[in-house]
Amino acid sequence: MARDWSGELVNCIRSADRVAANLLLNDWAETRTYEEAVAEVLTPALEHFGNLWASNVGETSLAQGYVAAKVAEDLLDRVLAAQAADGRTVEMEKGPVVVGNVEDDYHPLGRAMLVAFLRSAGWNVHDLGVDVPPAEFLDKVEEVGARVLGASAMMFSTARNVIHLREEIDRRGLRGRVQLAVGGAVFKLRPELVEQFGGDGTAPTALHAPALFERLWQRSLELDPVTR
Amino acid sequence: MKSLERVLATVGGQPKDRPAFVMNLSLYGSKLAGIPPEVLYADASAYAQGQIAVREVFGPDLLLSPFLVPALGEAFGSVSATGRSQVPNIRQFATRGAREALALPLPDVDSHPRIVYLRETIRTLSARYQGEVPVVGVLVSPVDLPPLVMGVEAWLEALLSEPDTARALMERWAPFCADLANAMLGDGATLIAATANFANPTLVPPRVTQGIGRPALEATFGAIRGPIILHHGGARLEPHLDAYLGLPNVAAYFVDARDSLPQARRRLGEGPILIGNVHGPTLENETPESARSLAEAILAERAGDPRFIFGTSAADIPLATPPEVITALVDAVCAAGSVAP
Structure with missing residues (x-):
């Protein structure tokens, strides 16, 4: 019977065991490549775990989500290292996108997980860190030509600052072209705040963010197809 | 009944004129007293002024010392940022990881300025309301202290990948947390409230809750010479209460x-x-009518529970919350009437 690599990886993630996950992927890479592991092991494992996480079947924990992000990041690092060693140009195929914590928000963990999942899904991510003022977000968006901006906020008090981000997008005439993805604990708790604060979409977990960014990127292209 | 009598009746499961209530109006005192948050969280007498205003306007049965856990991180060397209308947050951590944290000196609970600030608020409030209103000393348990000193990610890494280091850190910091709690009780606090998120299965796997979290809580709570409120700290608690029972x-x-x-x-x-x-941080979205309905539903469901206290959970009630919304909650509690076992 063929070994269930992705099932084993899900078990490592559910045990929040990053070391075991990396050993498993090293085992895989003895006969195949890390690049193949992305499509054949990591992606199905994350899809399966993501469903558990979103529905909270089996009581998923923050630690499991964190380890899932770290496993994705670790594998991506190995893929990029292998490509560089082969002399191949390392380029992310999707994006660029810009992410950061909104002004006054200093809770980086959710954003760090978001960045790991986006990069492992092939997105070129510009991560601005914590406490990012609206103008700084939009300066970077315009500089790199991003169509999706991801804003993270953990607390209700800081999530309100998404409103100022919305205002800055509109003030620069970028409504539609720049789609605003919002995420963080408060939006999971009170989903109605996404629209109330001016967000264009959210995802149930950081693991679901790549799919959200795909949808928002397509929406941006439909609303403003011009390349700048 | 006085608030203290009402709370003591709740502890003993005795009859009382109405349910007791507590609200996280730590920050809201700034609005009522007209004191900017950066002053409120730096000056103990200003904070006490805010809580006196809270007591006069809304009459909660328990008053809180500052719900300001970043101050504990500051005591270890972290740096906070003060937002315009919110509680300060840590913007720079004292260390990068658990091994470095092990080498940090423990703050002196009698002389570190941030701890003196916290303790002085308790001394002032308990002196003013002695025999009338209980004061709660707000802390974190040792499992929730490292995120304030090294950040959540570094602490998660230690818990998951360096359990011996994490355990050693807990053994070092548990006495500090207990000493601070006992000092607050000595200052006049009636109860200590502490969070224990990193012993909660919502955040960490069973090997951490059982192997590191629970022993740290047992050591700390066992050394505290007074009653403790285990606060959910933002994570769900009810499905995991079994993990905490018997502490x-x-x-x-x-x-x-x-x-x-x-x-x-x-x-x-x-x-x-x-x-x-009731979720405090989103109360600003409620109207007085909807807030009252929320409270009435909770109070009706808990009618006859002699050991129930109505409270707003999670972080502070935001400054933008109209006072009428808070008053609606208070009115619902007062209208709930007597509680008999």
């Missing part, structure tokens, strides 16, 4: 707004106090 000196459980109060009572049994569970 020494825990007299009350403050659950999350997503938690079921009847389920929590079933899990806890009749003895402990149950506190909850």
Whole structure:
């Protein structure tokens, strides 16, 4: 019977065991490549775990989500290292996108997980860190030509600052072209705040963010197809 | 009844004129007293002024020392940022990881300025309301202290990948947390409230809750010479209460707004106090009518529970919340009438 690599990886993630996950992927890479592991092991494992996480079947924990992000990041690092060693140009195929914590928000963990999942899904991510003022977000968006901006906020008090981000997008005439993805604990708790604060979409977990960014990127292209 | 009598009746499961209530109006005192948050969280007398205003306007049965856990991180060397209308947050951590944290000197609970600030608020409030209103000393348990000193990610890494280091850190910091709690009790606090998120299965796997979290809580709580409120700290508590049952000196459980109060009572049994569970940080979205309905539904469901305290869970009630919304909650509690076992 063929070994269930992705099932084993899900078990490592559910045990929040990053070391075991990396050993498993090293085992895989003895006969195949890390690049193949992305499509054949990591992606199905994350899809399966993501469903558990979103529905909270089996009581998923923050630690499991964190380890899932770290496993994705670790594998991506190995893929990029292998490509560089082969002399191949390392380029992310999707994006660029810009992410950061909104002004006054200093809770980086959710954003760090978001960045790991986006990069492992092939997105070129510009991560601005914590406490990012609206103008700084939009300066970077315009500089790199991003169509999706991801804003993270953990607390209700800081999530309100998404409103100022919305205002800055509109003030620069970028409504539609720049789609605003919002995420963080408060939006999971009170989903109605996404629209109330001016967000264009959210995802149930950081693991679901790549799919959200795909949808928002397509929406941006439909609303403003011009390349700048 | 005085608030203290009402709370003591709740502890003993005795009859009282109405349910007791507690609200996280730590920050809101700034609005009522006209004091900017950066002053409120730096000057103990300003904070006390805010809480005196809270007591005069809304009359909660318990007053809180500052719900300001970043101050504990500051005591270890972290740096906070003060937002325009919010509680300060850590913007720069004292260390990068658990091994470095092990080498940090422990702050002196009698002389570190940030700890003196916290303690002075308790001294001032308890002196003013002695025999009338209990004051709660707000802390974190040792499992929640490292995120304030090294950040959540570094602490998660230590818990998951360096359990021996994490355990050593808990052994070093548990006495500090207990000493501070005992100092607050000595200052006049009636109860200590502490969070224990990183012993909660919502955040960490069983090998951490059982192997690191629970022993750290047992060591700390067992050394505290007074009753403890275990606060949910933003994570759901009710499904995981079994993980916390039997911890020494825990007299009350403050659950999350997503938690079921009847389920929590079933899990806890009749003895402990149950506190909850309107979500404070989103009250600004409510109208007085909707807030009153929320409170009435909770109070009706808990009618006859002699060890229930109505409370707003999670972080502070935002400054933008109209006072009429808070008053509506208070009115609902006052209208709930007497509680007999």
